[in-house]
Amino acid sequence: MIAGFTYVRPLGSGGFADVFLYEQDMPRRVAAVKVLRADAIDPEVRRSFNAEADVMARLSTHAAIVTIHQASISADGRPYLAMEYCPDTMAARYKREPLPVGEVLDVGVRLAAALETAHRAGLLHRDIKPSNVLINTYGAPVLADFGIAAALHDTGDSEVFAMSVPWSAPEVLREETSGSVQSEVWSLAATLYTLLAGRSPFELDDRSKNTSEQLTRRIARATYPKLPRAGLPPILDDLLQGAMQRDPSRRYPSMAAFADRLRDTQYRLGLPVTAFEVAAPEWAGAMPVRFHDESTRGPVVSTVARDSRRAARAARKVSTEVDRDGLPVARTAKRSGLSIALIAAGAGAGLVVVAFVAGRLTGLV
Known part of the structure; x- marks a missing residue:
């Protein structure tokens, strides 16, 4: 049970979380809700979930990153994320049939831009693969699942080596690093x-x-394997080989550089x-994500001290009037059944008079 949402049906399940389709009551829309099992x-799982919520909230204004609507705690105490519902994934698409060259290059530029934005904010995704590239209701690719995201320069005492083998870089599989900009270039x-x-690149026909x-x-x-699909232009192998060098220092140095090559390839192919x-x-340096936050999140509680309301009550007793020379004069109003506050606003802009009777707005002149 999630306040403000109505359950529709299950969408999928993973090792740590289940995903369901819900309908949000206000505003009215469908949402994919990821709930921790x-x-x-x-x-550790709560830390990852908190970081995922914070990272996605920070980055999801990007057009190629899935939008997060809300994050909180369900009625039974399980953390959840409510996100935009995407009806398809790139994993499902390529299993049905390989994608056209023009679409793949377009997807590459969009995702490179999303990842460059994350890198400039000091964040790594660390699990780039087709199943984490969703297709939204407009048919556009959006990157999802920042569950094992990390700071670009993490100073923690230990590293978490989480990976999806077919799309992971050699240095990640050797556990020499848990992630870097160059390893993400490889994965993309x-x-x-x-x-x-x-x-995937290193799969064989014999399963x-x-x-x-x-x-x-x-x-x-x-050793980079050339694309097995007949009829593809050789420039695509040159492009991908440059990003999948065994030595990380020989790959494109950033997602921006990779995107430049992708866009140049589009131009050369007349796309x-x-x-x-x-x-x-x-924007990049604002609001850093706390990757080691294991605290329980819940409803927002006001941080305004109750004593601070005294000033507001005192202010209600003060009225501002205008003397014969047109200058504002402040005085304390007497307690009576009728309290009138006169507010002078903006010299030369006219006089605004707001009347409050028994605490209610009654007139504006």
């Missing part, structure tokens, strides 16, 4: 490769040879060039 709530390129090829251990060994050697939209620089 009761048996999965512990300090591996995701785009998957959309074009219909499978028995695609266990996590076998994929990890092939990725660790990181519409997608706009690269990132947040303004002054």
Whole structure:
């Protein structure tokens, strides 16, 4: 039970959370609600969930990041996120059929812009893959699931190595780093490769040879496999190979640089060039996310002390009048059945008179 929402149906389930479709009462709209599973709530999971809520709230104004509507605690004490409902995912799309080249390049530029915005804010996603690229009701790609996001320069004593093997960079699989800008460049390129090829870069046609251990060994050697789909322009392999070098220092140095190559490829192929939209620089340093916050979140409570209301009560007893020379004069009104406050506003802008009778607004002249 979630106040202000009506349950519709389940959407999916994961290791730590379930996702349901709800209808919000006001404003009236459908929403995907991600709720922590009761048996999965512990300090580490709560920390990740708090960080996900904060990161998504901070970044979701970007057109290519899923919008978060609300985050709070359900009636049975389970934290939840209410997000925009997206009816499809890129994972489902590529499994039906490989995507057109123009669409993949467009998706790449949009996601690179979203990730560049996150990086400029000092945040890493750390789980870029097709199933975390949703398709909203307008058919546009949006990045979701910041559940294992982290600070770009985390100073914590320990690192959490969470990964989705087929799209993870070699250095992440070797646990040399839990994430970096260059490892995210790799993951985005591996995701785009998957959309074009219909499978992840290091998968083989023989599914028995695609266990996590076998994929990890092939990725660790990181010899770029050319796109297996016939008829694709060679420039696409050049583009993706530059982002999937085994040595991180040889990849594109930033998402902005990767986006430049994607947009140049669009131009060379005679395709519409997608706009690269990132947040303004002054936005990046505001409101840092606290990644180690394990506190229980709940309804907002006023932080205004009760004693501070005395000043407001005293102010109600003061009226402002105008003397013969047109200058404001303040005096204390007497207690009576009729209290009138005269407010002089703006010299030269006329006199505004607001009358309060027994505490209620009765006239404006």
